Amino acid sequence: METAELKQQLKKQIIEFLNLISVKPEDIKDDEPLFGEGLGLDSIDSIELIVLLGREYGITIQDPKEGRKILVDINTMVSYIEQHRTK
Amino acid sequence: MPMFYIHQTSCISPQQTFDSVDISVLHQPVEHKLKVIEPVATGIPMGTLRRMSKAVRMGVMAALPLLQDGTEPAGIIIGTANAGMEDCFYFLKQMVDYNEGLLTPGNFVQSTPNALASQLSMLKQNHGYNITHVHLGLAFENAMTDAGMMIKENPRNNYLLGAVDDIPSYNYILNSLAGWFKKEPFALEDLYTLQTPGSIAGEGTAMFLVNGNPEDAIAQLRAVETIHTEEEEAVKQRLKYFLEKNLINGEEIDVLITGENGDSRLLHYYLACEEMMPHTTGIARFKHMCGEYPTATAMALWLGCYILQKNPVPSHIIKKSFSKKNCKTILIYNNYKGGQHSFILLSVPGCF
Amino acid sequence: MGLITAIGDSAAKNRMALSLGKCGISTLELFPSKYANSLPCGEIKIGTQILAQKLNATEPGITRTTLLALHAFEEAILDSKLTVEQLSSFDTALIGASTVGGMCLTDELYMDAQKTENGSEYINSYDCSSVTMYLQQRYKMAGTISTINTACSSSANAIMYGARLIKNGLAKRAIVGGADSLAKFTINGFNALHILSGERCTPFDERRKGLNLGEGAAFIVLEREEDIDNKKVYAELTGYFNSNDAFHPSSLSDEGFGPYLSMKGALDSAKLTPADIGFINAHGTGTENNDLVESRAMLQLFTTPPPFASTKSNIGHTLGAAGAIEAVYSLLNLHYQELYPGLNFSQPIAETGLMPVDLYTKTTLQHVMSNSFGFGGNCTSLIFSKS
Numbered sequence: 001m002e003t004a005e006l007k008q009q010l011k012k013q014i015i016e017f018l019n020l021i022s023v024k025p026e027d028i029k030d031d032e033p034l035f036g037e038g039l040g041l042d043s044i045d046s047i048e049l050i051v052l053l054g055r056e057y058g059i060t061i062q063d064p065k066e067g068r069k070i071l072v073d074i075n076t077m078v079s080y081i082e083q084h085r086t087k
Numbered sequence: 088m089p090m091f092y093i094h095q096t097s098c099i100s101p102q103q104t105f106d107s108v109d110i111s112v113l114h115q116p117v118e119h120k121l122k123v124i125e126p127v128a129t130g131i132p133m134g135t136l137r138r139m140s141k142a143v144r145m146g147v148m149a150a151l152p153l154l155q156d157g158t159e160p161a162g163i164i165i166g167t168a169n170a171g172m173e174d175c176f177y178f179l180k181q182m183v184d185y186n187e188g189l190l191t192p193g194n195f196v197q198s199t200p201n202a203l204a205s206q207l208s209m210l211k212q213n214h215g216y217n218i219t220h221v222h223l224g225l226a227f228e229n230a231m232t233d234a235g236m237m238i239k240e241n242p243r244n245n246y247l248l249g250a251v252d253d254i255p256s257y258n259y260i261l262n263s264l265a266g267w268f269k270k271e272p273f274a275l276e277d278l279y280t281l282q283t284p285g286s287i288a289g290e291g292t293a294m295f296l297v298n299g300n301p302e303d304a305i306a307q308l309r310a311v312e313t314i315h316t317e318e319e320e321a322v323k324q325r326l327k328y329f330l331e332k333n334l335i336n337g338e339e340i341d342v343l344i345t346g347e348n349g350d351s352r353l354l355h356y357y358l359a360c361e362e363m364m365p366h367t368t369g370i371a372r373f374k375h376m377c378g379e380y381p382t383a384t385a386m387a388l389w390l391g392c393y394i395l396q397k398n399p400v401p402s403h404i405i406k407k408s409f410s411k412k413n414c415k416t417i418l419i420y421n422n423y424k425g426g427q428h429s430f431i432l433l434s435v436p437g438c439f
Numbered sequence: 440m441g442l443i444t445a446i447g448d449s450a451a452k453n454r455m456a457l458s459l460g461k462c463g464i465s466t467l468e469l470f471p472s473k474y475a476n477s478l479p480c481g482e483i484k485i486g487t488q489i490l491a492q493k494l495n496a497t498e499p500g501i502t503r504t505t506l507l508a509l510h511a512f513e514e515a516i517l518d519s520k521l522t523v524e525q526l527s528s529f530d531t532a533l534i535g536a537s538t539v540g541g542m543c544l545t546d547e548l549y550m551d552a553q554k555t556e557n558g559s560e561y562i563n564s565y566d567c568s569s570v571t572m573y574l575q576q577r578y579k580m581a582g583t584i585s586t587i588n589t590a591c592s593s594s595a596n597a598i599m600y601g602a603r604l605i606k607n608g609l610a611k612r613a614i615v616g617g618a619d620s621l622a623k624f625t626i627n628g629f630n631a632l633h634i635l636s637g638e639r640c641t642p643f644d645e646r647r648k649g650l651n652l653g654e655g656a657a658f659i660v661l662e663r664e665e666d667i668d669n670k671k672v673y674a675e676l677t678g679y680f681n682s683n684d685a686f687h688p689s690s691l692s693d694e695g696f697g698p699y700l701s702m703k704g705a706l707d708s709a710k711l712t713p714a715d716i717g718f719i720n721a722h723g724t725g726t727e728n729n730d731l732v733e734s735r736a737m738l739q740l741f742t743t744p745p746p747f748a749s750t751k752s753n754i755g756h757t758l759g760a761a762g763a764i765e766a767v768y769s770l771l772n773l774h775y776q777e778l779y780p781g782l783n784f785s786q787p788i789a790e791t792g793l794m795p796v797d798l799y800t801k802t803t804l805q806h807v808m809s810n811s812f813g814f815g816g817n818c819t820s821l822i823f824s825k826s
Binding site: 138163168175176178179180182183186187188190191192195196197198199200201202204205206208209211212213214215216217218219220221222223225226229232233235236239240257260261264265313314315316426 | 472473474538542545548549551552553554555556557558562563565566567568571572575576580581583584585586587588589590596600603604606607609623624627628629630631632681682683684685686687688689696697700813814815816817
C-alpha cells in the first residue's frame with residue numbers, strides 16, 4: 001500500500017475508532033499532534049489507538065509509554081506501521 | 088418545613104417536554120418502546136460528547152439549561168439504574184468477541200453509573216458534592232432525600248437534582264425475559280385497559296434546580312417516603328401514616344399522580360391508593376407518556392410541577408378529573424416491579 | 440462491624456492477618472479467565488457454593504457479590520446485637536454499595552442478553568442494587584434503603600449517606616457498607632487501562648506497577664450517640680466529605696485538587712486540624728497516577744503527613760467494597776490503638792519522598808482518616824475518632 005493511501009486509511013480508522021464526531025479525514029493534518037492540542041486526545045485514547053494498531057495491523061505494543069513515542073502524529077504512526085505491520 | 092423548593096425543571100422524554108413544551112399530542116412508541124425525543128446535542132465539547140452514551144448525553148442535555156447564567160450548584164445528585172449499562176454491554180461484547188484479548192478501555196470507563204454526575208462536574212468544573220444513587224426503582228427517591236438533607240444542612244446552596252434511565256437493547260431483552268414488558272402488540276391508548284401482565288418499555292430524564300428559598304419557586308417538595316414490600320396492606324398503612332404525618336389538618340390532595348403502567352399484576356396497588364383518597368381528589372397517569380423505567384418518578388415530578396404551574400393539562404393524563412385552577416397539592420404514588428413503592432408530596436410554594 | 444476479604448472471613452481474622460503483615464493476593468483459582476495466572480488478585484478462597492451453604496442462602500439467583508455482602512452483614516448484626524425487630528423497624532436504614540453487583544456473572548449475563556425466552560435464574564440479579572435488595576428481603580427491612588455506585592468510592596459514600604440520614608433524623612440507626620466480587624468484567628476493564636500489576640502491588644513505591652483487584656465486603660452499624668447505652672462502640676464517625684476532581688473520567692488531576700478538597704472538607708466537618716490526624720488509611724491503589732497525586736495532596740494539606748499506609752497491599756482493590764473495608768480497618772486501628780504495616784514497599788516516590796508505615800506499631804491514636812477515590816473524579820474522605 002502506498003504511504004498516502006495508508007495515511008488516508010489510518011485517518012478513517014482513527015475517526016471511527018475514537019468516534020470523532022464531525023471530524024473528516026482531511027481535517028487531520030499529517031504533522032499535527034494527536035494529543036494535547038490538535039485533536040485533543042487523552043490517555044484513554046492513546047490506549048485505544050494501541051488497540052487499533054493491534055487489531056488492524058497486528059502490531060503489539062506492551063508498554064503504553066512506548067506507545068506515546070509512536071502516537072505523536074499521523075506521520076510517526078504511519079512510518080511505524082510500515083515497518084512493523086504483520087497484517 | 089419542606090425538603091426543598093424547585094426553581095427550574097427540565098425534561099427529555101418520549102413526548103415534547105424539552106424546549107417548547109407541548110404534551111397535548113401523544114407521541115407513539117417505536118418497536119414497542121417509548122424512546123425519548125433526543126435534542127441535537129449542543130454546548131458539549133466534541134472531545135467529551137464522543138464518549139457519551141445515550142443516557143449520559145440526554146442527562147447532560149437536560150441539565151445544561153439549568154446551569155446557565157453562571158448557576159453553580161453546590162452539588163450534583165443523580166438517581167439512575169441503567170446509566171452506564173450501554174457501555175457495560177459494549178465492553179462485555181468486546182470481551183467475548185476478542186476472547187479477553189486486546190480491549191479498548193473507553194466503554195469500561197464510561198460503564199459506571201456515575202458517568203453522568205461526573206461528566207457534568209467535568210463540564211462545569213464543579214468540585215462539589217457528587218453522588219449517584221442506583222437503587223433501582225427508588226434511585227431517584229433517594230436522590231431527593233439526599234438533596235433534602237443537603238439543603239437542610241446548607242439552605243443557601245443550589246443543587247442539581249435529577250434522574251436518567253434509557254433502554255439499552257440488552258436491558259430491554261433482560262427485562263422482557265423477566266416478563267416486565269407486554270409481548271403482544273398493542274396501541275398506546277389501550278395500555279391501561281388490556282389487563283395483561285407487563286408494561287411498555289420507556290426512558291427519560293428530568294432535572295431540577297433546587298434550594299431552600301421559597302421566593303419565585305415553582306413548587307415545594309414537602310416529603311418523600313419509600314417502602315420495600317409486596318403486601319398491599321403494608322403499602323396502604325404506609326400511605327396512611329405518610330398522609331397523617333405530612334398533611335395539615337383538613338388539607339386534601341388535589342391530584343394523585345399514579346405510576347399505573349398497564350401491568351395487570353400491579354394494578355391493585357394503584358387502586359388501593361386511589362381508594363384511600365377523598366372523592367374530591369383527581370387522578371392522573373403518566374406512564375403512557377414515558378413508559379416504564381426505574382426512575383420514572385422524576386418524570387412524574389416534572390409533570391407535577393407542570394400542573395402546579397397552571398399549564399394546560401392534556402386529557403390523556405386524566406383518569407379522574409380535577410379542578411385545574413385550584414390545584415395546590417399533588418401526591419405521586421409509584422411502584423417499581425411491585426416491590427419498591429414511593430410517595431412524593433409536592434405543593435405550590437408558600438401555601439403551607 | 441463485619442467483613443470478609445482475601446485475608447480473613449471476620450473482623451478478628453482480618454486484624455490478625457493485618458498485624459502479621461499477611462498478603463492475600465494470589466493466583467486466581469475460583470473462576471476461569473485468560474488472566475488467571477498472569478494477574479494476581481485478592482481472591483477469597485471460598486467457593487460460591489460453599490458460601491451459599493454456609494450462609495443458608497441457596498435460593499436461586501443469588502450471586503457471589505450478594506453472598507459476600509450477606510457474610511459481612513451477618514457478622515455486623517451479630518456483633519452489634521441488633522434484634523430482628525430493630526432490623527425490620529422503620530427507623531433502621533440500609534445503605535449498600537457495589538460496582539460489579541450481579542455482573543460478577545459476566546458469562547451468564549452475556550448469554551441471557553442474547554436470548555428471546557427462558558432467561559437464567561439470575562435474570563433479576565445483574566443489577567448493582569440486587570445485593571442490597573436481597574439483604575432487605577431477607578431481613579424484611581423497612582427503613583430507608585439505598586444503593587450507591589460512585590465507582591471505587593461507593594461504600595465510603597454509603598457510610599456518609601447513612602450518617603447523614605441519622606444526623607437529619609431520618610433514621611435511628613444505619614447499616615452501611617458495600618460488596619464487590621472479582622469478575623472478568625473488572626479484570627478485563629482495568630487490564631485494558633493498563634493499570635493492573637502482574638506482581639503484588641506496591642503502594643507508594645517509586646517502582647509501582649499498578650493495582651491488584653480484590654474482592655470482599657464490609658458492613659458497619661452506625662447508631663446515634665444517645666442510643667449507645669452499654670453497647671460496644673468501636674469509634675465515632677466525626678468527619679466526612681465528598682468532592683469531585685472534575686478532571687478526567689479515569690485519572691486524577693496532577694495537583695490532586697479533588698483528594699485535597701475531600702481531605703480538607705472532612706477535617707472541617709470534624710472541626711479538626713491536620714495535626715489532629717494520627718493515621719491515614721490511604722486510597723493507595725499502587726497505580727502511577729493515584730499514589731503520586733494522593734501523596735501530593737497529602738503534602739499540600741498536611742505539609743508533614745501523619746503515618747499512612749494502604750491496606751490494598753494486603754487485599755487488593757476491592758472497588759465498591761473498598762471504602763467500607765478500609766473504614767473497618769480504621770476502626771480496628773482506633774479500637775486496638777495499633778498500626779498495621781503496608782506491604783511490598785521499598786523505595787519512596789522520588790518527587791514526594793513519602794514512606795508508608797511498614798511495621799506493626801502500637802501507638803496512641805485519636806483520629807484516623809480513610810480516603811477513597813473513584814472513577815469520574817469522585818473523592819471521599821472519612822474521619823473516625825476514638826470515642
